[in-house]
Amino acid sequence: MSKKLKIGWFSFSCCEDSTIIFTEMLNDHYAEWSKVIEFQHVRILKKNNMLKGLDVAFVEGAIASEKDAGKAKKIRDNCKKLVAIGSCAVTGMPSAQRNLFDEEKKKEIAFLLERFKLAEKVVPLSEVVKVDAQVPGCPMSENDFLAMLESCLKEFGIR
Amino acid sequence: MKSLDISIQDMSKMEGHADLSVKVRNGIVQEVKIKLMENKRFFTQAIRNKPVQAIPQLVARICGTCSIAHTLCSIKAIENGLGIEPSEQAMNLKRLTMYGLMIRDHALHSYIFSLPDVFSKDSVLDFEGDKTKFLYDAFDIKRAGNKLSTIAAGRAVHAPFPVIGGFSKTPSQKELKGILPELEKAREKIFSILDVYNECEINYPRDTNFTAMCSDQFDFLSGSIKTTSGLSFEEEEYGALLSDVALPFSQALAYTFCGKPYMVGALARINLNKNALHKETKRDAKKYLQRFPSKNIFHNNLAQCIEILHCIDHASEIIESADFSEEKPPEIPRKECNGEATIEAPRGTLYYELSIAGNIVKHARIVVPTQQNQVNMEYDVKNLVQNSLKTMNKKEIEYAIEKLIRAYDPCISCASHFLKVRWV
Numbered sequence: 063m064s065k066k067l068k069i070g071w072f073s074f075s076c077c078e079d080s081t082i083i084f085t086e087m088l089n090d091h092y093a094e095w096s097k098v099i100e101f102q103h104v105r106i107l108k109k110n111n112m113l114k115g116l117d118v119a120f121v122e123g124a125i126a127s128e129k130d131a132g133k134a135k136k137i138r139d140n141c142k143k144l145v146a147i148g149s150c151a152v153t154g155m156p157s158a159q160r161n162l163f164d165e166e167k168k169k170e171i172a173f174l175l176e177r178f179k180l181a182e183k184v185v186p187l188s189e190v191v192k193v194d195a196q197v198p199g200c201p202m203s204e205n206d207f208l209a210m211l212e213s214c215l216k217e218f219g220i221r
Numbered sequence: 222m223k224s225l226d227i228s229i230q231d232m233s234k235m236e237g238h239a240d241l242s243v244k245v246r247n248g249i250v251q252e253v254k255i256k257l258m259e260n261k262r263f264f265t266q267a268i269r270n271k272p273v274q275a276i277p278q279l280v281a282r283i284c285g286t287c288s289i290a291h292t293l294c295s296i297k298a299i300e301n302g303l304g305i306e307p308s309e310q311a312m313n314l315k316r317l318t319m320y321g322l323m324i325r326d327h328a329l330h331s332y333i334f335s336l337p338d339v340f341s342k343d344s345v346l347d348f349e350g351d352k353t354k355f356l357y358d359a360f361d362i363k364r365a366g367n368k369l370s371t372i373a374a375g376r377a378v379h380a381p382f383p384v385i386g387g388f389s390k391t392p393s394q395k396e397l398k399g400i401l402p403e404l405e406k407a408r409e410k411i412f413s414i415l416d417v418y419n420e421c422e423i424n425y426p427r428d429t430n431f432t433a434m435c436s437d438q439f440d441f442l443s444g445s446i447k448t449t450s451g452l453s454f455e456e457e458e459y460g461a462l463l464s465d466v467a468l469p470f471s472q473a474l475a476y477t478f479c480g481k482p483y484m485v486g487a488l489a490r491i492n493l494n495k496n497a498l499h500k501e502t503k504r505d506a507k508k509y510l511q512r513f514p515s516k517n518i519f520h521n522n523l524a525q526c527i528e529i530l531h532c533i534d535h536a537s538e539i540i541e542s543a544d545f546s547e548e549k550p551p552e553i554p555r556k557e558c559n560g561e562a563t564i565e566a567p568r569g570t571l572y573y574e575l576s577i578a579g580n581i582v583k584h585a586r587i588v589v590p591t592q593q594n595q596v597n598m599e600y601d602v603k604n605l606v607q608n609s610l611k612t613m614n615k616k617e618i619e620y621a622i623e624k625l626i627r628a629y630d631p632c633i634s635c636a637s638h639f640l641k642v643r644w645v
Contacts, residue, residue, distance in 0.1 A: 075262060077632045078237060079285030085329060086367055086377065089360040101346060107333065108344035109233035109623075126261065156282050159267045167266045176507045180261070201285065201378050 067220050070103035070116045072137055074123030074130050075157040075184060079201035080148035081106055081122055087204055098220050116141040118214050120197075124150040124157040126184045138191040143217070145210060149200035151187045157202070160186035225247050225610075229619055232544060232626065234334040236286055241626070243606055248609075253603045255595055256277040258328040260317045265585045273299050273553065273580050280587070281379040284634045286329070286378050286399075289322040289370060290566035293442065297572035299385050301457075302560020303553065310548055313539050316440050317373035317381060317397075319564075320532035323441065324366025324407065325377060326567040327487070327525040332359035335522050338624045339421050345361045351604055355417075358410040361475075362529065365400070365407035372396050387550035397540045398548060412505075418523040419509050424607065425518040425625050429597055431489035434563050434570055439490075439497040439531060441565040447493050449514065452479070456563040459575050463588055466596060468483060475595040476588060485569025485628065487524035488515065496637025498527070499534035506530055518601065519628045525567075544565055555580050566590055568630050591631045598629055 073081055085106060088095070090129035103111040103119075125131050138144055150157040160171060161183050175182070187193055197206045215221040225245035232239040244252040264283050268276055280295045281288035293315055296499030302402040307315070332355060333345050341422060342348060345356050367377040372392045374380035382388045432455065436444025447453040454462065478485070495503075503510065508528050512520060537552040557578045564569050576584040602622055608619050 073238070074635075077262075077282050077285040077288070079282070079288065082285040082329075082378055086325075086332070086363060089367070091365040092356070092360065096346075105231060105233045106236075107234070107346060110343050111233070156267075156279075157262050160263045163263075163266065167263075167269070170266060171263055178261075200282070 063169075064097075065220060066098055066100040067215055067218050068100045068102045068115060068117045070111075070113065070141065071101075071106070071136065072117040072121045072123075074121070074134065074151070074187075075126040075146060076123035076150040078122065080197075080207075083201045083204060083207070084120075086097060087207070091208075092205070098215060100134045113137070114139045118143045118145060119186055120147045122147040122151050124131070124186060125153045125181070125190045126157065127178075127180050129179065131181075131190045134187060134191050139166050143194045143214065144170050144187075144191060145214075146193045146196040147185045147207075148202045149198060152196045152198045154184055154186040158186075160184060225615060225618075227545055229623065232320075232623055232624055233519070234337070235627055235633065236284075237631075237632055239626070239631065239633050241602065241622070242270070243602065243622070245606065248610060250603050250607045252534070253599045253606070255599055255602075265587055268582055268585050271582055273303075273577055273582060276575070276582060277383060278379065278381070279383070281589075283589075284632065285378055286321065286326055287566050287568070289318055289374065289377075289383075290564060290571055292380060293319060294382055294562055294564045294566070294571045294573045295575070297382060297564060298551060298560040298575045299577065300560070300578055301562050302558035302575060303385075304558075305386045305551055305553070307387055308393075308548060310545055311550075312442070314373050314388050314391070314545070315383065315442055316438075316537055317539060319441050320536040321366045321368070321370030321377065323532045323567055324369065324529050325363045327529050328359055328366060329417070330364070330567075331522045331525045331529075332356075334630070335624075335627050336414070336417070339417060339423065339629060355414065358413065361403075361410055362407040365403040365533075366529075368400055368403060370455075374401055374460060384427070384550050385553055387548060389550065391545050393548050394545065397543055397545070398631065401504070401537060401540060404537050408530065411530050411533075415506065415509050415523065415526050418526060419512065421519065421522075421559065423519045423624065425601065425628065426516045427484075427518050427597075427601055427604075428516060428535050430478065430481055430483040431492045431514075432483045432485055432570065433489040433493050434565050435494040435497065436491070437497050438535070439494060439499070440601055446563065446570070448449060448478075449489075449492060457460065457561050458505075458586070459554050459563050459570070460561055460586065463565035463572070463593075476593045477596060479591070483517075483593065483598060484597045484629075485590045485593050486521055487567070488518065488521040488527050489569065490565060491524040491527060494606060495527075498531045499538070502527065502531040503536045504620040518625065521628050521630060527629070553580065568632050569593060589632070591629075591633065594629055594631065598626060598631070601625055 370377040375382040
């Protein structure tokens with residue numbers, strides 16, 4: 063069997079719009095992708111996922127807690143290349159909108175942040191782990207993602 | 222088994238992240254907790270003090286898969302509050318937008334998430350032989366739904382054209398008619414999965430109060446709230462009938478309706494309103510419709526596939542008779558008001574209440590379907606585990622729980638970010 067690009071798809075605080083765009087892109091691209099891509103860790107498509115030894119991790123969403131930061135680091139440790147996907151991962155927004163709340167709104171949500179051990183500020187992925195590349199957009203642009211995937215396939219010697 | 226401690230974390234094949242905890246002691250299920258961390262992104266606070274014009278796009282970001290439902294429900298609440306009545310053309314564009322969402326989102330759930338459970342496979346990508354056709358059928362149907370929303374509303378995710386009072390851009394006749402062959406192709410494909418779900422023996426029977434907004438067009442956007450217990454309410458009454466159930470382990474609120482657990486979603490809609498389906502859907506789905514009303518939660522999948530057929534049929538009829546022209550949305554009046562609205566999102570009744578003053582949102586209450594189904598889901602998981610303790614092993618019970626919860630089609634992105642399945 064020819065070598066395939068081992069990818070993972072992950073999400074943190076976000077609306078998962080880019081995950082939906084990704085599942086929609088399968089409509090037109092799966093027949094071709096299945097020849098060159100191994101969907102090694104894609105929770106929206108399967109249960110038996112493996113984190114270890116990923117070539118590329120695509121990560122959607124902003125980081126809103128220590129726990130999520132820990133998970134992001136674990137993903138980083140298990141992939142060769144990490145790509146931030148979508149606006150929340152790249153800029154933090156709109157998931158980071160609570161960072162900009164006025165005092166009144168901050169006071170309202172304070173007990174929830176404390177009870178659920180959420181961080182004081184929501185941050186983009188790059189503040190927690192090294193990000194090698196990004197596909198911005200809310201949701202991500204399909205063409206930009208295609209170009210990114212193509213460059214990954216070349217980088218890892220699949221094409 | 223007398224005592225059981227299992228942990229399933231981050232359940233697969235559903236929208237968002239999900240954990241759940243179950244505790245069995247002395248052969249009795251003592252506890253089922255579904256943890257939904259709604260408000261993690263604090264949207265109800267974030268939209269306060271924002272101008273009404275900005276709301277439809279802001280709330281779209283609550284959920285990637287059903288963003289269109291949030292956009293259209295917020296628009297309807299604002300229109301109801303400000304006394305704006307959309308034109309018939311705007312209503313038809315809303316219907317096409319909504320039908321595109323239903324076709325795409327139901328296909329994602331019924332093919333990609335739930336169908337592997339029927340064939341005891343991990344993933345639709347693992348299907349082999351003659352079953353691979355279902356993967357490509359899923360792609361064709363999702364694509365048709367995606368294109369329908371894209372043509373009517375500008376995009377299938379975070380649609381830009383729907384605005385308060387109408388649409389900022391009207392699709393051309395040519396664009397609209399261009400989608401008809403794809404809808405027709407999708408229509409042909411849906412019958413094989415209807416047969417699969419019709420013949421499937423997975424059965425999660427459940428006495429509950431099914432609740433849905435029903436109209437004689439079955440358009441997900443209008444009508445009154447009906448229940449299988451025989452009650453009927455106007456949409457403005459809905460909010461007052463929902464009671465918060467504070468769950469100490471979850472930052473999301475769960476809800477009861479008229480003080481009792483209930484179920485919303487496709488199964489509820491078909492159970493309550495199957496006679497209002499499109500005439501061609503009723504003709505061609507006759508044998509499947511005989512299953513309803515059904516108490517089997519797994520029939521939610523069958524109900525979703527029937528709705529895909531209905532959406533294709535009604536969308537095709539609207540497009541064939543459409544004579545759309547550019548139409549400027551009306552001026553937005555300045556008024557102090559309280560706008561309430563319900564629509565039927567893919568997963569069930571979605572409720573918005575927006576208090577508005579000087580065109581600024583002063584207060585917001587948003588109740589999503591998954592929060593409404595949560596109490597029902599916990600009861601069901603409890604019964605399922607209790608009834609399976611003597612006949613299944615731990616792994617089998619775990620799988621059965623996942624199948625059951627997936628059948629509900631929960632949307633954790635909407636309701637929260639977490640649902641942990643953890644046996645304590």
